[in-house]
Amino acid sequence: MSIQSQTPGSPVRGSTADIKPKGGENSMKRVVAASFVGTTLEYYDFFAYSTAASIVFPILFFPGSDPAIGLILALSTYAVGYVVRPLGAAIFGHFGDKIGRKNVLVTTLLLMGLASAAVGLLPTYENIGIWAPILLVALRFLQGIGIGGEWGGAALMVTESDKSGRRGFFGSLVQSAAPTGLLLATGIFTLLTAVLAKDAFLAWGWRIPFLISFLLVAIGLYIRMKLAESPVFEEAEKKAEAKKEEEVKAPLVYVFTHYKKSLALAVGARIGSDIAFYIFALFILVYGTEQLGLPRSLALAASTLSAVAQMIAIPLFGALSDKLGRRPVMIGGAVAGIVYSFVFIAMLNSKDPFLVVIAPAIGLVIVAAMYAPVASFIPELFPTKVRYTGAAVGFQLAGVFGGGFAPLIAIQLILLTGTGFSVAGYLSAALLLMVYCVYVAKETSKIAMTEAGKLTAKAE
Numbered sequence: 001m002s003i004q005s006q007t008p009g010s011p012v013r014g015s016t017a018d019i020k021p022k023g024g025e026n027s028m029k030r031v032v033a034a035s036f037v038g039t040t041l042e043y044y045d046f047f048a049y050s051t052a053a054s055i056v057f058p059i060l061f062f063p064g065s066d067p068a069i070g071l072i073l074a075l076s077t078y079a080v081g082y083v084v085r086p087l088g089a090a091i092f093g094h095f096g097d098k099i100g101r102k103n104v105l106v107t108t109l110l111l112m113g114l115a116s117a118a119v120g121l122l123p124t125y126e127n128i129g130i131w132a133p134i135l136l137v138a139l140r141f142l143q144g145i146g147i148g149g150e151w152g153g154a155a156l157m158v159t160e161s162d163k164s165g166r167r168g169f170f171g172s173l174v175q176s177a178a179p180t181g182l183l184l185a186t187g188i189f190t191l192l193t194a195v196l197a198k199d200a201f202l203a204w205g206w207r208i209p210f211l212i213s214f215l216l217v218a219i220g221l222y223i224r225m226k227l228a229e230s231p232v233f234e235e236a237e238k239k240a241e242a243k244k245e246e247e248v249k250a251p252l253v254y255v256f257t258h259y260k261k262s263l264a265l266a267v268g269a270r271i272g273s274d275i276a277f278y279i280f281a282l283f284i285l286v287y288g289t290e291q292l293g294l295p296r297s298l299a300l301a302a303s304t305l306s307a308v309a310q311m312i313a314i315p316l317f318g319a320l321s322d323k324l325g326r327r328p329v330m331i332g333g334a335v336a337g338i339v340y341s342f343v344f345i346a347m348l349n350s351k352d353p354f355l356v357v358i359a360p361a362i363g364l365v366i367v368a369a370m371y372a373p374v375a376s377f378i379p380e381l382f383p384t385k386v387r388y389t390g391a392a393v394g395f396q397l398a399g400v401f402g403g404g405f406a407p408l409i410a411i412q413l414i415l416l417t418g419t420g421f422s423v424a425g426y427l428s429a430a431l432l433l434m435v436y437c438v439y440v441a442k443e444t445s446k447i448a449m450t451e452a453g454k455l456t457a458k459a460e
Contacts, residue, residue: 028170031161034227035154035174038109038220041213042150043181045116046081046143048209051189052119054285055296056206060124061133080137081144082403085396088148090252093389096153097251100229101160101388105153109224112146113217115139120210152392155375160232160384160449168326168445171375172318176311178371179364182281183307185209190300232449236384251389255382259390262381262453266394267401268437269330269377272430273370274402276337279427280344280363281306283410284356287420292351299356306360313368321373325445330377330438333369334431340366341424341431348420370434380444383453390453402430 088108096104119139125132154174159167188209196205248254255263284302288294321329340363347359374395382390413422444452 028161028163030227031157032170032173034105034223035158036177036180037223038105039150039154039174039177040180040184041216041220042109042112042147043178044184044216045112045181045210045213046147047182047185048116048188048213049081049119049140049143050282051185051285052206052209054282055189055193056202057136059202060126060206061136063125076408079405079408080140081147082399082405084141084144085148085399086393088145089152089392089396090148090389091145092149093152093392094251096149096156096388096392097248097386100233101153101157102224102227102229104149104388105157105227106221106224108146108150108153109217109220110146112143112150113213113220115142115146116210117213117217118210120207120213148396149392151375151395152379152388155379155391155395156233156388157227157230159376159379160230160387162449166319166322167376167380167449168321168373169315169319171379172314172321172372174375175318175372176314178277179281179307179310179314183304183311186300186303186307188212190297190304193297193300232384235450248385251386252393254386255390255393259382259386259453263390263394263397265437265441266378266381266391267398268433269441270374270395270398270434271402272334272337272427272432272434273367273374274399275406275427275430276341276363276367276370278403278406279341279410279423280360280367281310282407283423284348284360286407286411287414287423288348288356291414291420292348294351294356298353302357302360305357306364309361310364310368313365314372317369317372318376321376322445325443326373326377326380327438327441327443329373330370331435333366333371334434334438336366337363337370338428338431341427342421345420345424377438377441377444380447380449380452381441384450387453 092104092108116139119136122135122139123132151174154177155171158170158174162170189206192205192208193201281303284294284299285296288299288302289296317329317333344359344363347355350356378394379387379391381394409426410423413426414420416422
């Protein structure tokens with residue numbers, strides 16, 4: 001195991017500096033662009049659905065029920081996309097570790113984009129009855145499968161291609177795809193609700209954000225098809241052939257057998273940031289409008305501003321994680337999030353338009369500190385031969401317990417207690433778990449990707 005200090009701009013020993021992929025050599029700009037643009041489009045699709053689940057689906061796909069029940073049913077379809085993410089991570093992680101990262105990324109983009117576009121073509125409950133929500137859930141299932149495999153490949157293409165010792169920064173650009181996708185989705189919904197009458201929006205306007213996916217998929221495919229394979233993956237393949245190492249036939253089984261601790265730390269290190277992202281960015285669409293009676297336009301504007309703030313903050317914290325290490329940045333963000341969660345609810349409860357608008361923005365800047373290093377921190381816990389599977393499954397399992405059930409738990413806490421401070425307590429508990437897991441993990445920022453995973457394997 002070799003760990004060496006590095007300065008920004010200098011290659012890490014064991015980096016990709018001398019590795020020439022057989023499919024041609026990727027420039028870092030091309031890799032970052034392909035990963036960022038493709039992942040942004042997938043998150044756009046995902047958040048377009050999330051936004052519609054809060055403001056449209058309860059009316060069009062679950063009519064006739066109590067408004068609160070309709071919202072819970074709509075958000076349950078939202079949760080389906082999270083629950084199946086680990087399945088997508090396992091499926092695409094398997095092929096990503098066996099045949100490479102690039103082709104898998106093309107497949108996930110197609111699956112996610114076409115499923116999202118199909119939502120825009122769905123007939124509603126008024127047209128086909130119970131089949132409408134059934135088809136909606138089926139498409140959400142496919143969305144979850146696609147995005148379950150997406151993040152791991154995008155993060156690995158960037159971190160395995162870096163030659164400068166700036167994996168934290170470049171990996172954070174993949175993380176920027178989430179707020180960028182949120183910005184696009186909420187921005188388009190904000191525009192449509194502003195320019196269309198309510199009847200027109202419910203009749204056909206809500207379909208536009210989903211149908212745009214057809215165009216976005218074409219753009220993403222064009223960029224990703226030009227990528228060469230990850231150099232670290234190809235180098236590992238060559239070394240395995242030269243040494244005649246036994247092939248890992250089932251990467252998922254191998255991860256659960258040899259990297260249980262790494263997997264557990266990956267899950268625990270991400271759950272808190274996932275819940276925090278939902279609470280600070282999307283919770284206002286439900287709590288602010290349903291509980292506090294705030295205008296929906298104000299809530300959408302707040303979510304949009306928060307996405308811009310996080311887009312700016314993520315690369316800054318990613319770069320900071322290269323200088324200070326992954327752990328100090330992530331733990332600092334988690335501690336700040338615990339304190340701010342209670343301040344956040346108080347700001348919303350004030351109903352002051354200025355405080356309501358800036359509250360989510362401050363929250364997502366704090367989340368950026370927890371979230372930015374994740375694209376390098378989690379892949380660094382696993383070796384190349386099972387890195388796609390380990391990183392993807394760890395990341396997406398956390399999503400089930402974090403983002404997947406966070407909306408439902410938050411709503412139930414509000415219904416049971418009548419106060420948003422119960423949600424702040426829920427978030428704080430998750431962030432305490434994150435602090436523990438990141439503290440227990442080894443610092444990985446100075447480990448070469450060719451050596452990553454070996455230190456954690458010895459500890460298990």
